[in-house]
Amino acid sequence: xxxxxxxxxxxxxxxxxxVAGIGGELRQQPEDxxxxxxxxxxxxxxxxxxxxxxxxxxxxxxxxxxDISRKLGISQKRISFAGTKDKRAVxxxxxxxxxxxxxxxxxxxxxxxxxxxIGRSNKAVELGDLYGNEFIIxxxxxxxxxxxxEAILANITKDINDFGGVPNFFGIQRFGAVRPITHLxxxxxxxxxxxxxxxxxxxxxxxxxxxxxxxxxxxxxxTRDFVEGLKLYPLRLRYERAMMHYLIEHPGDFAGSFSVLSxxxxxxxxxxxxxxxxxxxxxQRIREDIPLSSAVSGDIVCFKNKEGLPDVxxxxxxDDDNIDGMNNLVKRRRAFVTAPLAGxxxxxxxxxxxxxxxxxxxxxGIPLENFxxxxxxxxxxxxxxRELLLHCEPIFEVGTDEINPQKSxxxxxxxxxxxxxxxxxxxEYMKVEPLKMS
Numbered sequence: 001x002x003x004x005x006x007x008x009x010x011x012x013x014x015x016x017x018x019v020a021g022i023g024g025e026l027r028q029q030p031e032d033x034x035x036x037x038x039x040x041x042x043x044x045x046x047x048x049x050x051x052x053x054x055x056x057x058x059x060x061x062x063x064x065x066x067d068i069s070r071k072l073g074i075s076q077k078r079i080s081f082a083g084t085k086d087k088r089a090v091x092x093x094x095x096x097x098x099x100x101x102x103x104x105x106x107x108x109x110x111x112x113x114x115x116x117x118i119g120r121s122n123k124a125v126e127l128g129d130l131y132g133n134e135f136i137i138x139x140x141x142x143x144x145x146x147x148x149x150e151a152i153l154a155n156i157t158k159d160i161n162d163f164g165g166v167p168n169f170f171g172i173q174r175f176g177a178v179r180p181i182t183h184l185x186x187x188x189x190x191x192x193x194x195x196x197x198x199x200x201x202x203x204x205x206x207x208x209x210x211x212x213x214x215x216x217x218x219x220x221x222x223t224r225d226f227v228e229g230l231k232l233y234p235l236r237l238r239y240e241r242a243m244m245h246y247l248i249e250h251p252g253d254f255a256g257s258f259s260v261l262s263x264x265x266x267x268x269x270x271x272x273x274x275x276x277x278x279x280x281x282x283x284q285r286i287r288e289d290i291p292l293s294s295a296v297s298g299d300i301v302c303f304k305n306k307e308g309l310p311d312v313x314x315x316x317x318x319d320d321d322n323i324d325g326m327n328n329l330v331k332r333r334r335a336f337v338t339a340p341l342a343g344x345x346x347x348x349x350x351x352x353x354x355x356x357x358x359x360x361x362x363x364x365g366i367p368l369e370n371f372x373x374x375x376x377x378x379x380x381x382x383x384x385x386r387e388l389l390l391h392c393e394p395i396f397e398v399g400t401d402e403i404n405p406q407k408s409x410x411x412x413x414x415x416x417x418x419x420x421x422x423x424x425x426x427x428e429y430m431k432v433e434p435l436k437m438s
Contacts, residue, residue, distance in 0.1 A: 001014075001015055001018060001020070001431065003015065004432075004433045004434060006172075006180055006433065006434045006435075007172075007427075007434055009175075009180050010170070010172065010174070010175045010180055010183070010275075010276060010279060011169075011183075011275075011276040011277070011278075011279030011280040011283065012169050012279050012283070012427075013279075013280070013283040014283055014286060014287075015427070015428055015431065016159065016160060016163040016166060016167055016286070016428060017156045017159035017160055017163070017428050018159060019152065019155045019156045019159055020152070020431065021152075021156070021428075021429060021430045021431025021432065022139065022142050022144060022149060022152050022153065022156075022410070022429055022430060022431075023141075023142055023143060023144075023430060023431070023432055024139040024140060024141050024142040024409075024410075024430055024432070024436075025139070025140055025141045025432075025436050026137065026139060026140075026426065026430075026436065026437045026438075027088045027089070027438070028140045028141065028403060028404075029403070030057050030058040030088050030089055030090055031057075031090055031138075032137065032138040032139075032140065033086055033088065033089035033090070033135075033137050033138075034089065034090050034091075034135065034136040034137070035085055035086060035089055035090070035091040035092070035093075035133050035134070035135055035422075036091075036092045036093075036133065036134045037082065037083065037085075037091075037092060037093035037094065037130050037133055038130060038131040038132045038133060038134060038415070039082070039093075039094055039129070039130055039131070040129060040130055040131050040307060041094065041121075041125065041129055043118055043119025043120065043121050044119055044120060044121060045119060045120055046120050046122075047120040047121040047122040047123070048098060048099060048120075048122060049096040049097065049098055049120060049121045049122065049123065049124050049125075050096065050097045050098075050100040050101070050102065050105070050117060050120055051094060051095075051096050051117075051118055051119045051120060051121050051125065052094070052095050052096070052097065052105065052115045052116060052117055052118060053092065053093070053094060053114075053115070053116040053118050054081075054091075054092070054093055054094070054095045054113070054114070054115055055090070055091070055092045055113070055114040055116075056085075056090070056091055056112065056113050056114075057089075057090050057112035057113075058087065058088055058089070058090075058112060059087065059112060059113065060087040061081065061084040061085055061087075062084070062262065062264075062265070064113065065079050065081075067110065068110070068113075071108065071110060072097070072100070072104060072108070074097070074100070076262075078097055078098040078099065078100070079095060079096070079097050079098075080095065080096050080124045080125050080126060081093060081094070081095045081096075081125055081127075082094060082125050082126065082127060082128060082129040082130040082418075083127070083128075083130060083133070083418065084264075085133075086173070088438075093130075094118070094125050094129070094130075095125055096121065096124045096125040098124065102117045105117055127264075128418065130418050131307050131308075131309060131417065131418060132309070132415055132416050132417040132418050132420070133415070133416055133418070133422075134413075134414075134415050135412070135413065135414055135415070135416065135422045136411065136412075136413050137411065137412050137413075137422060137426065138409055138410070138411045138412075139409060139410050139411075139412070139426070139429075139430060140401050140403055140404055140407065140409045141401060141403075141404045141407050141409075142401070142407055142408040142409060142410065143407065143408075144408055145408065146398050146399060146400065146408050149398050149408050149410060150396075150398050153396050153398070153410065153429065156428060156429050157394075160392075160428060163292075163293065164291065164292060164293025164294075164389060165292070165293060165389040165390050165391045165392065166389070166390040166392055166424060166425050166428055167282050167286070167292060167388065167389065167390070167424070168282070168386065168387055168388055168389055168390045168420060168424065169279050169282060169421070169424045170272075170275035170276075170278060170279055170421065170424075171421030171422075171423035171424045171427075172423055172434040172437065172438060173421060173423065173438075174268075174271075174272050174275045174421070175272055175275070175276070177434055177435055177437075177438030178206060178208045178209055178435070178438070179204070179206045179209065180206075180434075181200060181201070181204055181206070182268055182269055182272035183269075183272040183273045183275065183276040184200055184204075185197045185200050185201050185269045185272075186269035186270045186271070186272050186273030186274075186276075187273050187364075187366070188200060189258075189269055189270060189273075189373065189376075189379060190270065190273060190366045190370045190371065190373070191366060191370070192370070192375070194254040194255040194257075194258070194375070194376075195254040197254070197258075197269070198243060198247070198254040198257050198258070199220075199221065199224070199254075201239075201240065201243065201269075202217075202220060202229070202240045202243055202244060203217045203218075203220040203221035203229075203240075204217065204221065205217035205218050205221070208435060210234075212234060213233075213234060213237065215232070216229065216232035216233045216234070216237075219232060220232075220233075220244075226244040226247050226248050227248060229244050230244055230245070230248075239260075239261055239265065242260040242261070243257040243258070243260055243261070245260070246259075246260050255375050255376055258376060258379075259376075263378060266376075266378070266379060267378070267379060269379070270371070270373075270379050270380075270381055271341075271381070274341040274342050274343070274381065274383075275341070277341075277342055277360055277361065277364060278339055278340070278341055278386060280360050281339045281340075281356060281357055281360050282339065282388055284356050284359075284360060285339075285353070285356055285388070288352070288356065290352055290353065290356070291337075292337060292388040292389040293330070293337075293389055294327050294330055294331070294337070295318045295323060295326050295327055295330055295335075295337050296318070296323075296351065296352060296353065297318055297319055297320050297323055297351050298317075298318065298319075298349050298350040298351020298352060298353045298354050299317075299318040299326075299337050299338075299349055299351070299353045300315050300316070300317055300318070300337075300338050300349045300353075300385060301315070301316050301318060301326055301329075301330065301335045301336060301337055301338060302314055302315050302316075302335065302336050302338050302385060302387065303316070303329070303334065303335050303336075304333065304334045304335065304336075309417050309418070310336045310338075310386075310387045310417070312338065312384050312385045312386065312387075315338070315385065316335075317349070317350065333391065336387035336388070336389070337387065337388050337389065338385035338386060338387055338388060339353075339357060339385065339386065339388055340357055340383060340384075340385050340386075341381075341383055341384050341385065341386055342361060342368060342371060342381075342383050343368065343371045343380075343381040343382040343383020343384065344368055344369050344370075344371040344372040344380065344381070344382060344383065345382040345383055346368055346371075346382075346383035348361075368383070371383065386419075390416065390417075390420055390424065390425065392414050392415075392416060392425050393414065394412040394413065394414040394425065395412070395413045395414070396410055396411070396412055397410065397411040397413075398410045412425075412426070412429075423437045
């Protein structure tokens with residue numbers, strides 16, 4: 001079954017289910033995509049950090065943090081959170097604000113934002129401070145009748161179950177839906193070409209952008225005239241504008257231009273390249289009929305932690321002597337088969353899994369030591385491993401679509417561990433262009 005070209009650019013080259021998808025569209029309204037963070041924190045009533053529950057509707061997290069900090073008259077650095085969540089969605093999560101009073105929050109108001117004080121702590125909410133996320137997602141504008149839709153969903157689910165789960169691909173949010181470019185910037189950074197990396201971020205245009213934006217990017221791409229670029233670029237492209245400001249003041253310092261971005265945004269470039277390679281490893285493994293749902297000799301597995309999640313700090317090589325015991329643990333979901341997110345301390349598997357990992361990396365032409373980025377050390381990555389498969393059991397509710405006449409809809413409810421993408425599950429059921437899921 002053909003995969004959209006945009007997904008292939010992200011290293012996602014196949015489906016695990018052979019049944020044609022239901023089509024449809026996501027996010028026709030923010031309420032169609034509801035996300036609730038499953039926290040692993042317990043709060044008290046004392047500490048230097050005020051802990052709040054944030055409910056946001058159709059807000060980008062980084063823009064929201066900027067606006068909350070302005071509203072409260074504080075630095076953005078005092079606000080922290082465990083995960084960015086989706087923009088066009090209704091999301092609930094914990095955030096922390098350093099040295100903030102409850103009274104200041106009681107008088108706080110922003111449209112489509114709710115802040116509720118839930119306690120205090122001596123530890124900030126940090127990236128990764130969660131078990132996972134609960135999703136309630138409605139797919140609309142589906143051409144199939146309700147009866148046919150139920151049958152298709154059941155057949156796709158059977159395929160997924162027979163496969164053992166859903167391949168744990170990194171989804172479009174990792175790379176950019178309209179501009180799937182993040183990993184390409186990371187690739188140039190890892191090659192040491194910060195000039196090309198900066199120009200890709202600032203000026204590489206994509207077909208689905210607004211004409212005004214495409215024309216502005218194309219001008220800068222062709223001329224490298226950052227002064228004129230600042231006149232042409234819409235104000236909403238504030239990160240690109242910030243980098244151009246820097247390059248006007250510091251001509252030629254392309255590595256330095258990344259310093260104007262927040263640490264989280266800067267790190268996402270290398271992370272996206274790691275994700276691209278990881279996606280390609282999964283695809284090649286499937287092509288060679290090497291299972292994701294059980295280990296073969298040479299695999300590296302990780303083990304379940306006390307929260308029931310994969311703990312990639314606890315790894316074990318699978319060999320002929322322990323393979324039966326390891327697969328017994330994998331079957332019981334106490335162990336998980338992994339592949340690498342590359343870094344300068346990465347070690348490959350052996351046997352057939354290791355051959356695939358090495359071939360994919362060697363074809364990319366970037367040695368592992370390049371992930372130790374001496375020019376900008378904060379972008380370096382030691383690497384880690386990640387589980388290959390998602391175990392997901394959605395609950396479906398099918399009905400007529402009240403927004404789109406003569407069309408059907410389906411609402412899916414499911415839970416995923418942290419770091420996994422809802423769109424990775426949804427793409428198996430929808431099988432549509434990524435922009436229809438963004």
